[in-house]
Amino acid sequence: MRTDLRQMNDHDRVNRTFLVDRHDLMAYIRALCWAEDDAEDIFQDTWMALNQAVGRGEDISNVAAWSRTVARRLWLRGRRSQRRERPDDLAVAEAIDAVFTAHPTEPEVHSRLVDALRACLARAEAGVLRLIDRRYGEGVEVADLAAEAGTSVDTMCMRLSRLRRRLRLCIERRLGAA
Amino acid sequence: MSSSDPSDLLERWRAGTLDQASCARLLAVLRDPAYGPQVAADLRIDQALADVAPAGLTGRVRRRWLPWAASAIAAAAAGLALALWAPWSQQAWHVDGHRLAVGETVGSPERSMTVVSDGGSRLVLEAGSRLELSADGIETRFRLLEGDVRCAAELPSGGRLTIATSRLQAEVHGTVFRVATGLDADAVSVEAGRVAVTAPGEAAVSVDAGGRRLVRDGLPDAAGPAWSDRRPIAIIRLWRGVPQPTNPRGMPYILDGVDIFGAEGSAMFRRRMCAAGRLLADELVGAGYQGVLLFHLEGRPPDGVQMPGDPSRLAELAPEVDAIIDDMLAPLRARGLAIGVVLRPERLIRDGQAPGGWRLDPAVDHAAELAVKAKEATKRFGARIFFVNSIALRPDASEGRRLSTRALAAVTAAAPAALVLAETPVGPDYGLAAGWHDLTGPARPIPGDLLARHPAALRICYWPDPQRDPPAIDSDHDILLREWPLPSTEQVDAAH
Numbered sequence: 001m002r003t004d005l006r007q008m009n010d011h012d013r014v015n016r017t018f019l020v021d022r023h024d025l026m027a028y029i030r031a032l033c034w035a036e037d038d039a040e041d042i043f044q045d046t047w048m049a050l051n052q053a054v055g056r057g058e059d060i061s062n063v064a065a066w067s068r069t070v071a072r073r074l075w076l077r078g079r080r081s082q083r084r085e086r087p088d089d090l091a092v093a094e095a096i097d098a099v100f101t102a103h104p105t106e107p108e109v110h111s112r113l114v115d116a117l118r119a120c121l122a123r124a125e126a127g128v129l130r131l132i133d134r135r136y137g138e139g140v141e142v143a144d145l146a147a148e149a150g151t152s153v154d155t156m157c158m159r160l161s162r163l164r165r166r167l168r169l170c171i172e173r174r175l176g177a178a
Numbered sequence: 179m180s181s182s183d184p185s186d187l188l189e190r191w192r193a194g195t196l197d198q199a200s201c202a203r204l205l206a207v208l209r210d211p212a213y214g215p216q217v218a219a220d221l222r223i224d225q226a227l228a229d230v231a232p233a234g235l236t237g238r239v240r241r242r243w244l245p246w247a248a249s250a251i252a253a254a255a256a257g258l259a260l261a262l263w264a265p266w267s268q269q270a271w272h273v274d275g276h277r278l279a280v281g282e283t284v285g286s287p288e289r290s291m292t293v294v295s296d297g298g299s300r301l302v303l304e305a306g307s308r309l310e311l312s313a314d315g316i317e318t319r320f321r322l323l324e325g326d327v328r329c330a331a332e333l334p335s336g337g338r339l340t341i342a343t344s345r346l347q348a349e350v351h352g353t354v355f356r357v358a359t360g361l362d363a364d365a366v367s368v369e370a371g372r373v374a375v376t377a378p379g380e381a382a383v384s385v386d387a388g389g390r391r392l393v394r395d396g397l398p399d400a401a402g403p404a405w406s407d408r409r410p411i412a413i414i415r416l417w418r419g420v421p422q423p424t425n426p427r428g429m430p431y432i433l434d435g436v437d438i439f440g441a442e443g444s445a446m447f448r449r450r451m452c453a454a455g456r457l458l459a460d461e462l463v464g465a466g467y468q469g470v471l472l473f474h475l476e477g478r479p480p481d482g483v484q485m486p487g488d489p490s491r492l493a494e495l496a497p498e499v500d501a502i503i504d505d506m507l508a509p510l511r512a513r514g515l516a517i518g519v520v521l522r523p524e525r526l527i528r529d530g531q532a533p534g535g536w537r538l539d540p541a542v543d544h545a546a547e548l549a550v551k552a553k554e555a556t557k558r559f560g561a562r563i564f565f566v567n568s569i570a571l572r573p574d575a576s577e578g579r580r581l582s583t584r585a586l587a588a589v590t591a592a593a594p595a596a597l598v599l600a601e602t603p604v605g606p607d608y609g610l611a612a613g614w615h616d617l618t619g620p621a622r623p624i625p626g627d628l629l630a631r632h633p634a635a636l637r638i639c640y641w642p643d644p645q646r647d648p649p650a651i652d653s654d655h656d657i658l659l660r661e662w663p664l665p666s667t668e669q670v671d672a673a674h
Contacts, residue, residue, distance in 0.1 A: 015387065027225035034192055036228075047369060051387055056625055073619055083484060088201045092191060095208035096221070102211070103218035110226065117226045136224075137231035142193040153195050161185035164220050171223065 014054050017063040018047060023110040024100060025067050031096050032075045036139040042078070046071045064104070068097050112175060120170035128163060135160065184213050185220045271295050271311060271318070283310045283323065299331040299339065312342075327357050346391070349374040365604075366391045400609035402634025403590075405597040408653060409468035411518065411563065411638070412662035414458065416499065417474035427477025427496050430454075430664055438498045448502045453670040455506035459513040462662070469516030469563055471599075471659065475499065480526075480534030487522025487567055490554035495526075504558075511560055516597075518563025521551045521589065523581055544581060545588035552592040564589055565599045566611070586611050599638050605631070612636040612657065617648050624655055 018025075025046070029039045049070050053060060060066045072093045079085045121129065134140045134148075146156035187204040190196045196204065207213050271278040273293045278284065284291055285308035293301040293309065295318075303309050307325020311318075319340045320327075331339050331350045339350040341357045348357055348366045350373060357366050366375050367390045374384055375391040385391045421428040424437040431450035436443045462470065476486050476495040486495055493500040507517055523544035529537045548566065555561040566581065566589060583606045589598045590610050603613035608628055615622065615637045624635050638659045641648035651658060665673070 023225055023229075024222070026228075027221045030224055030228065031188065031192070031221050044369070048367065051369070051389075053620075055389065056622075069620075081484065086194075088191075088205065091205055092201070092208065095205055096188075096217070099208060099214050099217045099221075102214050105218075105222065110222070113222060114226050114230055117223065118230055121230070132227060132231050135231075136227040142189065153193050154190060157189035157193055157195070158186050161183055161189050161220075164185050164223055165183075167223055167227075168216070168219050172219075 014050060014060060014063055018050055018067060021064045021067070024064060024105055025071065028068050028096060028100055029071050029075070032072070032093055033078075034139070034141065038078065042071050042074045045074050049074075065097075065101060068100065072097065113171060116171040116174040117167065119174055120167055131159070131163065182207060184208065184217045188217070188220075271314060278311045278314075280311055280314055283308055285309055285323075285325070300329070301341075302328045304328075322357055329357070346375055400632065402608060402632045403597055403610065403612050403636050404634070405612070405636060407468045408657055409466055410658035410660055411516075412458075412462055412467050412470045412660055413473055413640075414470050414662055414664065415473045416664075417477045418664060421478050427498070429477050429496075429498060431667055431670060444498065444501065447498060448505070449674055450667065450670045451502050451506045452509075453673040454665050456509045457665040457669060457673050458662070459509040459515060461665075462510075462515055463513045467515065467662075469518055470510060470662070471518035471520075471563055471565055473520060475503070475519060480532075480536040482533045483526065483536055483538060485520050485522060485567060486526050486536075487520045488526055488551055489519045489521075489559065489561070490551055491526065507559060516562040517559045518565060518597075518599075519555050519559065519561050520565045520567060521548055521555070522567045523548055523585055544585035548585055549588040549592040552589045552596070556593050556596070561593070562595065563597045563599065564593065565601070567601055583607050583610065597636075608632045608635040612638045615639045615656075617641045617651070621649070623652065629655075 022043075026039070026043055029042050033039050033042065046067050050060070050063070050067060053066075072090075075093065076085070076089060079089055121132070124132075131145070134145060135142075140148075142156050142160070143153050146153045149156060151159075182203060184204070184207045187196065187200060187207060191201065191204055208217060271293055272295075273284050273291055278293065284293060285303055285306075287306050290305050291303045293303065301309065301320065304326040307327060308323040309327055310321040310323055312321050313319040318338065319342065322341055322343045327341065329339075329341065329350065341348050341350075343357065346366065366373055366385060368385045368387055416430070417428050418430040419425060419428040419432065422434065424435060424439075424443065425432045429438060429447065431454070432438050432443055432447055436446065438444060438447055458470070474485070475489055476492060477499060479486055488495070492503065511517060522538070523542075524538040524540055525542045525547055526536050527539045528535060552561075552564055555564070566586060581600070581602075583604075586598060586600055586607055587610055590596070598611040599614060600607045600611040601614050603611060605628055607613065608624070609632045613624075613636070617639050618641075624637060629635055635655060637652075637656050639648070639651050639656045641658060641660045644661050644663055648658060648660065
């Protein structure tokens with residue numbers, strides 16, 4: 001009975017931590033794979049794996065790092081099964097993981113970030129909003145966006161990264177002013 | 179825009195357009211602490227944009243699980259009741275804007291579908307699944323006729339939602355869970371909250387978050403594979419070179435420009451492969467191995483087919499291998515090494531529209547197909563190890579359907595003395611086959627409840643590095659499966 005109670009508490013603790021950190025985990029998964037369905041599958045399978053691990057009595061002290069490791073492995077497995085594996089996949093995925101480890105965030109930061117982002121987007125021009133809607137709302141791949149715009153994939157990537165930089169500067173200004 | 183901008187490099191890496199030099203630059207930037215804050219911020223902005231961007235018309239339903247699950251868990255933890263958004267007795271269920279009537283069946287072979295209630299409950303049906311609304315109102319009942327459904331329920335007090343299959347029924351207590359019906363078993367997996375699962379003749383079992391309940395047909399609860407040898411097995415990959423017109427499947431030991439089908443090329447290939455067989459036999463016996471598992475026996479597979487897994491059609495798929503493989507394997511067999519091959523549950527069929535001229539036909543009886551292939555491989559190669567690719571194709575030919583335990587049982591029935599290796603085993607599979615385990619991942623011993631049910635359960639522990647020693651494994655329940663390189667061209671020529 002005591003074991004059951006401890007396991008339930010572990011489940012509760014781990015799930016709470018997982019949910020608090022979920023935006024960062026999703027950000028990590030999205031850095032690796034853009035397709036929303038694939039990203040969601042990895043996210044959910046990671047969550048399942050986490051609960052199964054707790055059920056087996058595994059001691060998971062750093063839920064965020066554990067989850068990123070599992071998510072990375074699931075992503076790599078998916079790449080392998082789709083025969084889309086690239087030699088640098090693991091190295092890049094681990095390097096991004098290290099960035100998240102070195103720069104953790106507080107739970108409430110995501111909601112402040114979203115608020116600031118909304119405020120920045122309120123002043124954005126229609127073309128920018130349309131691009132964001134296509135890319136982030138509908139999940140359109142960069143190659144398709146590039147084809148729609150009649151430009152190259154690399155140019156579209158550059159356009160997106162410029163947009164992100166502008167938003168970052170705007171968000172930093174707003175968060176700094178708050 | 180500088181090409182050292184991490185955001186740009188990462189975007190291009192994700193799009194697959196980054197060349198090797200730029201990729202090295204991306205790695206350098208990611209590892210440079212000076213860029214860390216910017217990279218972390220950009221990735222979080224990416225995610226925030228995905229959270230705030232307006233939803234598209236399709237494929238956006240799954241995102242909504244998580245906020246709901248978070249609130250459900252938070253509410254449960256705080257001892258609160260979940261919000262009642264609409265009187266349960268008046269709730270209607272809709273799919274694609276159409277209100278479901280009792281007795282109506284929904285599902286599509288091509289796409290997933292979402293059934294929603296007025297109160298916010300959602301059922302997501304995977305492609306190829308069928309769900310029937312049996313009763314609505316205060317006690318809503320669905321029957322899963324085929325496939326897989328995932329449920330996030332918003333239940334008021336007194337409301338009940340039941341999803342039944344032919345073998346079990348799951349009653350919702352406000353939770354996120356999944357019901358799957360398969361060829362020989364049905365399963366309920368609970369992600370959050372709690373579900374009561376009942377099966378005919380059994381008392382209800384409460385399944386908590388992270389738990390799973392499997393109800394299956396009467397396959398015997400076997401102890402595990404009857405395979406007592408615990409010595410390691412070597413993976414030998416026959417596809418090594420770069421495919422060329424003169425060597426279309428990239429077989430080793432053929433010099434660039436030499437036609438593998440010509441007199442010189444075929445003699446060279448035979449001579450070197452047979453020498454490789456002799457060298458491998460010496461090396462593996464010397465190292466204490468019990469056998470080999472041949473990957474890519476057919477060489478480079480046709481585009482779009484990961485592994486044909488059909489050794490019975492070697493003459494058709496790779497005639498150059500078919501001509502020499504018996505002679506190459508003869509010394510291995512003569513030294514007592516077990517021969518292993520890969521089997522797929524689907525059949526490879528010619529299709530002029532497919533990228534490589536071939537595709538896998540998902541509409542076959544997996545058990546019958548595997549049995550035929552296992553028998554043929556036993557007859558020709560004396561094969562005693564079968565790696566079964568157990569991620570079967572769904573009816574729409576996408577990957578992801580788990581191979582049934584019944585299909586694995588067909589392999590063991592066709593080759594009773596063989597060791598069957600299941601790529602993605604679930605509980606009952608361990609009674610018949612060894613499960614694949616990757617030693618580069620987290621250490622995960624066979625769970626105790628599984629060992630209680632299958633005391634002779636076995637794992638094949640894969641280790642990719644031929645140079646470095648693998649981590650320790652369980653000498654009772656594990657067999658090491660290790661990459662073993664083919665001898666070099668110089669070695670085989672010297673041996674010849």
